[in-house]
Amino acid sequence: MFLMIVQSFIKLFVFLWAHARLLLTLLVCLTIMIGLLPVATLWLSKEMINEVAKIIQLQVGDYRYAFFLLSLQFLIAMATSVLLNIQQYLNGKLENVLELAAQSLVLQKVESVPLFYFDIPDFYNHLERVHLNVGTRFLSPFTILLEIVRASITIFSFLLFLLTVHWSLVILSLIAAIPVFFVQIRFGSINYWLRYGLTPLIRDIQYTSFLLKDRQSAKEIRLFGLGQMLLKRWSTSMTHQFTETLKVLRKQQATEVGLDGFTALLYFGTAGIIIWLIRTTSMQIGEFVAIGQAVQGTQGLTNQLSNQSAKIFGEILYINDFFNFIEYEHPEKDASDEGSALFPAPLQQGIFIKGLSFTYVNTTNPVLRDIHLHIRPGEKIAIVGENGSGKSTLVKCVMGLYPISQGDISFDGLSISQIKPDDLRKNMTVIFQDFIKYAYTLQENIGFGDAERINDLKWMQEIAATSGVDQIVSKLPDGYQTYLSRYLQEGTDLSGGQWQKIALARALFRNSDIVILDEPTAALDPMTELSVYQLVRNLTENKTTLFVSHRMAAAKMADRIIVMKDGQLVESGTHDELISLNKEYAQMYHAQAQWYATPVESR
Numbered sequence: 001m002f003l004m005i006v007q008s009f010i011k012l013f014v015f016l017w018a019h020a021r022l023l024l025t026l027l028v029c030l031t032i033m034i035g036l037l038p039v040a041t042l043w044l045s046k047e048m049i050n051e052v053a054k055i056i057q058l059q060v061g062d063y064r065y066a067f068f069l070l071s072l073q074f075l076i077a078m079a080t081s082v083l084l085n086i087q088q089y090l091n092g093k094l095e096n097v098l099e100l101a102a103q104s105l106v107l108q109k110v111e112s113v114p115l116f117y118f119d120i121p122d123f124y125n126h127l128e129r130v131h132l133n134v135g136t137r138f139l140s141p142f143t144i145l146l147e148i149v150r151a152s153i154t155i156f157s158f159l160l161f162l163l164t165v166h167w168s169l170v171i172l173s174l175i176a177a178i179p180v181f182f183v184q185i186r187f188g189s190i191n192y193w194l195r196y197g198l199t200p201l202i203r204d205i206q207y208t209s210f211l212l213k214d215r216q217s218a219k220e221i222r223l224f225g226l227g228q229m230l231l232k233r234w235s236t237s238m239t240h241q242f243t244e245t246l247k248v249l250r251k252q253q254a255t256e257v258g259l260d261g262f263t264a265l266l267y268f269g270t271a272g273i274i275i276w277l278i279r280t281t282s283m284q285i286g287e288f289v290a291i292g293q294a295v296q297g298t299q300g301l302t303n304q305l306s307n308q309s310a311k312i313f314g315e316i317l318y319i320n321d322f323f324n325f326i327e328y329e330h331p332e333k334d335a336s337d338e339g340s341a342l343f344p345a346p347l348q349q350g351i352f353i354k355g356l357s358f359t360y361v362n363t364t365n366p367v368l369r370d371i372h373l374h375i376r377p378g379e380k381i382a383i384v385g386e387n388g389s390g391k392s393t394l395v396k397c398v399m400g401l402y403p404i405s406q407g408d409i410s411f412d413g414l415s416i417s418q419i420k421p422d423d424l425r426k427n428m429t430v431i432f433q434d435f436i437k438y439a440y441t442l443q444e445n446i447g448f449g450d451a452e453r454i455n456d457l458k459w460m461q462e463i464a465a466t467s468g469v470d471q472i473v474s475k476l477p478d479g480y481q482t483y484l485s486r487y488l489q490e491g492t493d494l495s496g497g498q499w500q501k502i503a504l505a506r507a508l509f510r511n512s513d514i515v516i517l518d519e520p521t522a523a524l525d526p527m528t529e530l531s532v533y534q535l536v537r538n539l540t541e542n543k544t545t546l547f548v549s550h551r552m553a554a555a556k557m558a559d560r561i562i563v564m565k566d567g568q569l570v571e572s573g574t575h576d577e578l579i580s581l582n583k584e585y586a587q588m589y590h591a592q593a594q595w596y597a598t599p600v601e602s603r
């Protein structure tokens with residue numbers, strides 16, 4: 001634990017130093033100055049009271065000296081205010097700098113992790129814990145530490161002053177801090193673990209609240225009348241979260257009352273000693289007031305110091321959690337070292353899948369089993385099979401989205417593990433079943449297919465013309481600059497078929513030799529789907545195309561059809577070959593042919 005705290009502190013300071021060394025230095029200097037001001041004030045008020053007492057009691061005394069002290073007091077009060085306000089401003093500035101730096105670290109991490117991390121709920125929980133108010137959380141241990149330094153300087157100077165009066169005052173002032181310190185450490189830790197344990201519940205709450213607020217889900221929630229049920233789920237979880245938090249808060253406040261009693265007792269003891277000192281020594285009124293202030297100040301500050309030291313413990317657990325997230329590497333990622341070779345474009349021999357088996361992370365059953373397949377350059381392959389047979393998983397493996405542990409996929413003999421992931425993806429384009437409908441402009445919706453060419457409007461118009469998007473553009477109020485949703489700006493909503501064409505244009509905007517379509521037409525009616533596949537076929541004349549479909553009529557257009565069943569490749573051939581084989585494919589084809597025929601026959 002101690003090692004963890006030290007390591008986290010070192011990481012925190014390396015991080016702070018890297019991003020804000022000037023601010024950091026300024027804040028440390030300010031803190032030292034602010035820390036010395038109280039003892040100066042104490043000394044001044046002691047001098048002042050003694051001088052005023054002389055004037056009142058003896059009618060002698062130096063008025064000019066009293067005014068001089070008064071002016072100094074005024075200057076110190078002003079200096080304190082100026083320094084404290086500068087400190088607050090610098091803190092605010094530092095918080096912004098840290099928020100930016102730490103949030104970018106989190107987002108960079110999320111952007112760079114392999115896709116399978118998104119299959120691990122713990123990864124989300126961890127992300128949820130670390131991504132909120134990072135700037136404040138990062139600043140907190142540092143400001144607490146500065147507070148500790150400031151309080152220590154003041155306490156030390158007060159203690160020196162008290163030591164000149166009597167050693168017992170020093171002891172009593174310090175004793176007050178011990179129980180506070182341990183109590184605060186205990187609750188710092190309890191609160192951290194409470195937050196840790198509640199993260200899955202908090203994510204559940206946020207998800208339910210997102211569903212209630214989301215435009216996409218608004219329709220279905222109304223249609224199925226889910227609103228009240230979701231609200232109840234949300235409020236039950238919220239109540240549970242509050243109950244747990246309040247339980248700890250109740251205990252903490254009760255303990256604080258006990259601590260306050262203890263501090264009051266100690267102050268009672270100290271007051272006794274001061275009275276005894278007045279009786280036994282020749283003490284002036286200024287000293288008496290200054291001792292009272294110093295004792296009270298030391299006790300208050302030592303309590304504060306204990307509080308802060310304990311609080312820093314809770315905060316450092318967060319910092320540790322943050323760096324654990326940033327540095328987290330799943331063992332499977334270690335096993336799949338990224339390749340550095342360039343993709344062998346254009347393909348001469350094709351894609352080879354040899355003995356490929358695949359199991360998703362944190363699961364036990366293989367989803368793909370011993371797949372062997374050779375895809376020739378320019379070949380159009382349709383992948384068919386029942387739900388859950390592994391079609392999407394197979395194409396995701398070909399895209400390099402998941403590391404392969406058994407078997408291999410190679411491109412012209414170069415194993416996928418040897419190819420640089422970025423370069424592999426540059427040479428492929430894809431439309432997923434659940435492609436993203438970006439709430440940005442049309443230009444961005446198409447241009448995201450190849451972000452480097454996003455401003456190449458000539459190329460975009462060419463693609464729009466071939467994919468049929470030009471007909472959509474002509475009806476949009478701001479052409480390519482029209483927002484395709486009302487989520488961010490006053491934009492235009494499109495139909496499913498129109499979105500489909502835009503997704504197709506996005507995929508084709510990336511002019512790559514391999515095109516993968518993972519059932520992107522599922523939302524379309526069969527006739528539109530067929531016309532989309534026809535279009536794709538024409539647009540991808542010389543490209544290697546892999547497409548997943550449930551519609552046998554679309555599969556028929558492929559050069560070759562492969563049939564998946566329970567993670568295995570069970571049939572492969574042309575439509576005619578598979579029909580004459582009269583097995584899986586033939587059954588599915590006839591079942592669908594029958595399905596299409598029924599309404600016609602019943603007319």
Ligand SMILES: Nc1ncnc2c1ncn2[C@@H]1O[C@H](COP(=O)(O)OP(=O)(O)OP(=O)(O)O)[C@@H](O)[C@H]1O
Pocket residue numbers: 119360361363367385386387388389390391392393394
């Ligand atoms: N991210 C994942 N983590 C764990 N299991 C998964 C994941 N994705 C898919 N699976 C499982 O892998 C199996 C194959 O899924 P896959 O999506 O490849 O099938 P599919 O043939 O494309 O299905 P469909 O036709 O319904 O789209 C299914 O049993 C599914 O539950």
